[in-house]
Amino acid sequence: MEDNQPVAVASSGDEINDVVNDVKERSRDQREALSGEPKCVICGRYGEYICDETDDDICSLECKQTLLCRVVSDNTPLPPERLPVTDECIYVRDSDDKLGSSQSLSNDQSEVLRRKLEIHVKGDVVPGPILSFSSCSRLPQRLIQNIEAAGYDMPTPVQMQAIPAALSGKNLLVSADTGSGKTASFLVPVISRCANFRLQHLPNEKKKPLAMVLTPTRELCIQVEDQAKLLGKGLPFKTALVVGGDAMAGQIYRIQQGVELIVGTPGRLIDLLTKHDVELDDTMIFVLDEVDCMLQRGFRDQVMQIFRALPQPQILMYSATISPEVEKMTSSMVKDIVHVSVGKLNKPNKAVKQILIWVESKKKKQKLFDILMSKQHFVPPAIVYVGSRLGADLLSNAIKVTTGMKSLSIHGEKPMKERREVMKSFLMGEVPIIVATGVLGRGIDLLGVRQVIVFDLPNSIKEYVHQIGRASRLGEEGTAIVLVNEENKNLFPELVEILKSSGAAIPRELVNSRYTLASVPLRGKGYKKRKHGC
Numbered sequence: 001m002e003d004n005q006p007v008a009v010a011s012s013g014d015e016i017n018d019v020v021n022d023v024k025e026r027s028r029d030q031r032e033a034l035s036g037e038p039k040c041v042i043c044g045r046y047g048e049y050i051c052d053e054t055d056d057d058i059c060s061l062e063c064k065q066t067l068l069c070r071v072v073s074d075n076t077p078l079p080p081e082r083l084p085v086t087d088e089c090i091y092v093r094d095s096d097d098k099l100g101s102s103q104s105l106s107n108d109q110s111e112v113l114r115r116k117l118e119i120h121v122k123g124d125v126v127p128g129p130i131l132s133f134s135s136c137s138r139l140p141q142r143l144i145q146n147i148e149a150a151g152y153d154m155p156t157p158v159q160m161q162a163i164p165a166a167l168s169g170k171n172l173l174v175s176a177d178t179g180s181g182k183t184a185s186f187l188v189p190v191i192s193r194c195a196n197f198r199l200q201h202l203p204n205e206k207k208k209p210l211a212m213v214l215t216p217t218r219e220l221c222i223q224v225e226d227q228a229k230l231l232g233k234g235l236p237f238k239t240a241l242v243v244g245g246d247a248m249a250g251q252i253y254r255i256q257q258g259v260e261l262i263v264g265t266p267g268r269l270i271d272l273l274t275k276h277d278v279e280l281d282d283t284m285i286f287v288l289d290e291v292d293c294m295l296q297r298g299f300r301d302q303v304m305q306i307f308r309a310l311p312q313p314q315i316l317m318y319s320a321t322i323s324p325e326v327e328k329m330t331s332s333m334v335k336d337i338v339h340v341s342v343g344k345l346n347k348p349n350k351a352v353k354q355i356l357i358w359v360e361s362k363k364k365k366q367k368l369f370d371i372l373m374s375k376q377h378f379v380p381p382a383i384v385y386v387g388s389r390l391g392a393d394l395l396s397n398a399i400k401v402t403t404g405m406k407s408l409s410i411h412g413e414k415p416m417k418e419r420r421e422v423m424k425s426f427l428m429g430e431v432p433i434i435v436a437t438g439v440l441g442r443g444i445d446l447l448g449v450r451q452v453i454v455f456d457l458p459n460s461i462k463e464y465v466h467q468i469g470r471a472s473r474l475g476e477e478g479t480a481i482v483l484v485n486e487e488n489k490n491l492f493p494e495l496v497e498i499l500k501s502s503g504a505a506i507p508r509e510l511v512n513s514r515y516t517l518a519s520v521p522l523r524g525k526g527y528k529k530r531k532h533g534c
């Protein structure tokens with residue numbers, strides 16, 4: 001790239017480097033063009049540079065890249081599978097007139113992009129994926145600014161497809177890897193629809209909630225509400241948290257003051273619905289996060305009771321794991337549901353390396369202490385998953401006593417205040433180890449955690465997929481160390497399948513166990529003997 005400024009006059013290597021370093025990376029780093037100045041042929045900002053390959057004025061490296069991709073796709077009509085669609089190469093341009101009509105990908109480009117990113121769509125006509133948040137014409141400008149301020153430069157694959165589909169009013173069942181950005185993929189359309197509604201319909205009477213998000217745990221609700229507040233800042237968009245453990249009076253007061261979004265757990269919402277006057281007749285979007293868990297026995301009746309209290313809302317359902325039964329149930333709840341999935345269904349996040357260690361129950365604690373005291377193997381901060389509340393407290397104490405390291409436990413029996421404090425100390429880096437039950441297994445975004453130790457395997461492979469998913473966010477690499485023995489025999493067949501599909505080493509004892517051999521044709525076609533893990 002050449003610079004419209006006289007780069008060539010720079011006399012020393014350092015000066016040249018300085019100039020080169022000054023080249024604007026992105027279009028948004030460049031200023032607007034003043035009258036008479038060259039304009040970038042891509043975005044219209046100040047065309048500070050001349051593209052050395054086309055001689056066009058451009059503002060930044062980003063627009064140069066876009067320009068070159070366009071030239072390639074304009075001049076060389078490649079067959080669809082050879083279209084230059086790398087993440088850097090497809091570009092969705094903001095509307096030329098800046099009045100709101102966004103330019104979208106052609107059908108062919110959408111298909112190529114979906115194929116490349118493993119985005120699968122099943123159901124009614126769905127808008128194509130977006131490549132930038134700003135190409136969604138319906139998003140309020142302030143929301144786009146908030147998204148940028150959160151550091152979200154580009155949508156993740158699930159966001160690319162789910163956001164435009166949700167904005168078009170479709171009912172969705174969405175599945176994508178743990179840590180792939182599903183939360184923002186429902187919050188962005190929720191915030192957009194709520195804020196636009198309020199901007200267009202100034203209420204003469206009391207504001208009633210317009211959207212509701214249900215999740216299975218208080219921690220997850222807190223996290224979702226925090227993210228909603230962050231993304232909805234400066235918009236007519238207020239939230240209320242409705243979870244057990246916090247005083248109900250405060251929650252009711254907040255709702256009665258007028259909120260757009262309620263984020264809650266089903267139990268507390270039912271309390272509120274049955275004992276108090278929460279008017280849900282304006283609620284137009286209903287989100288079920290961790291939908292497979294929400295439609296299991298225990299939650300299902302409560303969820304359905306809440307759903308029936310709503311006036312036919314748009315329904316958005318999300319999880320990293322969705323079984324055929326859940327698909328069936330959701331289809332019976334709502335008609336015309338669109339299924340969006342990214343990657344392979346129900347598989348662990350590829351970025352998490354699974355290391356299985358076969359260890360008898362009575363030796364498990366010692367094995368855990370060995371790992372925690374090993375500089376080579378322990379990567380703090382780490383979560384240790386156990387199967388019971390008492391087990392969490394006892395193990396956390398034992399870790400403190402034996403290793404001398406700080407450790408805290410978290411589970412559903414602890415008061416909300418204490419759970420908040422435990423999370424805070426962990427997230428602030430004051431405590432390197434947290435021992436948790438499944439309460440922290442799903443949905444929680446534990447930034448900075450790259451290691452999960454599954455001390456007790458959970459009851460289902462789905463929960464296992466969610467738990468080990470805590471070790472990676474947005475594809476960053478993490479490790480899950482999993483202690484396994486004959487007591488987990490019920491999971492062996494599915495566990496072996498999961499490990500095989502992830503390319504993980506499988507302990508000899510697990511391969512040779514009669515519980516595995518009885519169910520999985522391991523020695524059939526495609527079986528490859530692996531070395532003993534760890």
Ligand SMILES: Nc1ncnc2c1ncn2[C@@H]1O[C@H](COP(=O)(O)OP(=O)(O)OP(=O)(O)O)[C@@H](O)[C@H]1O
Nearest residue numbers: 152154155156178179180181182183320443445473
């Ligand atoms: N477009 C984006 N760009 C950068 N970071 C993002 C983007 N979208 C989301 N994130 C961040 O990625 C992390 C993971 O997102 P999120 O918690 O929504 O994942 P998830 O798919 O809901 O995971 P889980 O299935 O575990 O609940 C979060 O820290 C979130 O802030």
